[in-house]
Each structure stands twice: as structure tokens, then as C-alpha cells.
């Protein structure tokens with residue numbers, strides 16, 4: 001019901017996947033064990049302020065081939081006699097380009113060569129992409145559908161500093177340019193409700209990614225997860241989080257500023273393996289999606305209406 005309401009107003013990923021791959025398509029989350037350069041001995045101490053011990057969490061342990069086998073087996077079991085959905089190998093954990101290209105190549109090829117894998121998704125930081133890695137990604141993208149999920153979170157350098165991202169907007173813009181020069185699709189990861197940000201800032205971020213020409217966006221609200229640096233600030237009462245209605249309004253305003261051609265990959269996130277500290281409402285994704293549909297309808301907004 002809410003999916004249909006949202007689909008009327010937003011260019012959602014689901015219908016695009018069905019068209020592009022000829023049927024239902026499911027992501028299999030993988031952890032290639034590459035870690036993140038920003039968490040340990042990299043560009044800054046302790047990683048991003050919102051990042052919990054398990055990062056985004058993904059994979060079921062073992063090699064990429066083993067994780068794929070486990071994920072595919074679960075897919076088949078869930079399908080119960082219906083055709084098994086196509087699988088996308090989703091290198092989701094931490095920063096999935098955090099190794100020399102010579103190390104990454106066999107890892108990504110193990111997925112690209114798998115007969116059940118229809119495409120690859122690689123999630124990383126903009127400062128973790130040296131020239132050889134770009135060439136590897138370009139070669140993979142010629143062989144299989146591929147997109148890169150590139151963390152930005154905010155287009156405001158003051159916010160990026162506040163949340164200890166360890167890179168600025170110019171760095172992200174440059175990485176996007178490298179991808180675009182090679183025809184690699186980029187999805188921008190963005191968080192609404194970051195410390196010090198109001199609708200004015202998130203609307204400006206929307207304008208930036210729209211102007212930069214991203215292929216897709218992935219949104220979620222700021223969540224405090226156990227073990228993340230922000231959990232300490234939250235416990236000290238130094239952090240104000242957006243309510244669900246405010247987030248829904250923020251998403252509606254954000255999407256209205258994106259051209260309809262940009263694919264919306266996510267509107268709300270699951271907390272992941274680390275316990276959710278706050279806001280409690282983030283645990284109910286369906287209610288958040290309903291609130292976004294309501295915010296768009298009541299304000300007569302749809303994706304692109306203010307672009």
C-alpha cells in the first residue's frame with residue numbers, strides 16, 4: 001500500500017531492478033574482510049561518529065564464494081518453489097575497496113564470474129579509490145552491471161568535520177568525476193538529521209548531488225547505534241535527533257529537489273547488527289515509509305517537483 005503510494009511519486013529502485021534484470025532481484029550482502037582505513041590507523045581516529053563496531057554489517061562469514069553460496073541457499077529456501085530471484089553481489093561491509101587492486105581483483109571476480117550473480121554493488125569511501133582501483137572497477141563494469149555506493153552523508157564541510165568523516169566535499173566530488181569519466185554509476189549515501197543540520201542544509205545537499213549528476217541516492221535518518229562515538233554524546237545529552245515526522249518532511253523536501261531520473265535506492269535503513277540506541281522510531285521502517293508518503297502527499301510534492 002505505502003509502496004504503491006511512494007512509487008507514484010518517487011523513482012524507486014525496485015521497479016528499475018525488475019525492468020533491468022527481467023524479474024525480482026535481491027542483494028546478497030558480503031563482507032570481503034577489507035575493513036575501513038578510517039577506523040584504524042587511517043585518516044582519522046575512531047572512524048565516522050555514527051559508525052558502530054560492525055559498520056553497516058554484511059555477510060555470513062567465510063570466503064566470498066562461501067558467503068554467496070549461503071546467501072543463494074537462503075534465497076532458494078525463501079522462494080519455496082517460485083523462480084529464485086536474480087542475485088546482486090553487494091560488497092557492503094565497511095570500505096570494500098580498502099586493499100590494493102591486485103588483492104581486490106580476485107575478490108570481485110569471484111562474484112562477477114558466479115553464474116547466479118547478475119551484477120555487483122561496491123560500497124566505499126571517496127578517499128579509498130586509487131587509480132588502479134578505478135581501472136579495475138571500469139573493467140568490471142564492462143563485464144557485469146555494477147554500481148558504486150559512495151559515502152557522502154552531507155554536502156557541508158562543517159558537518160563532515162563534525163561527524164569525523166575524514167574527507168571533504170571536494171574529495172567526494174572528485175571521486176564522482178572519476179567514476180563518471182569511466183561510465184561507472186554512483187549512488188550517494190546520505191544521512192538526514194546530522195548534528196547541526198536543519199532542512200536548509202539537507203535541501204542544499206539535495207541540490208548538490210542533483211547538480212553533480214549522481215545515478216542514485218540512498219537516504220536514512222541519523223541513528224545512534226551502540227558502540228558508535230555518537231552513543232557517548234547521546235548519553236551525555238549533547239545530541240538532538242530528528243523525530244519521524246521531521247525526517248519524513250526532510251525526505252519529501254530532499255526528493256522534490258532531485259530530477260526524476262535519479263533512482264532512489266533507500267528511504268529508511270534497518271539499524272543493522274549493532275543495537276539501536278535512538279531514535280526508537282527507526283526500528284519501524286514501515287511506519288517511516290508511511291510517514292514519507294504522507295509528507296509528500298500532504299505537501300503536494302513528488303520527486304523533481306522543485307528541481
Ligand code: SF4
Pocket residue numbers: 036037038039046047048051052055056093094095125151
Ligand atoms: S561509516 Fe564507513 S567510512 Fe565511516 S568509519 Fe564506518 S566503515 Fe569507515
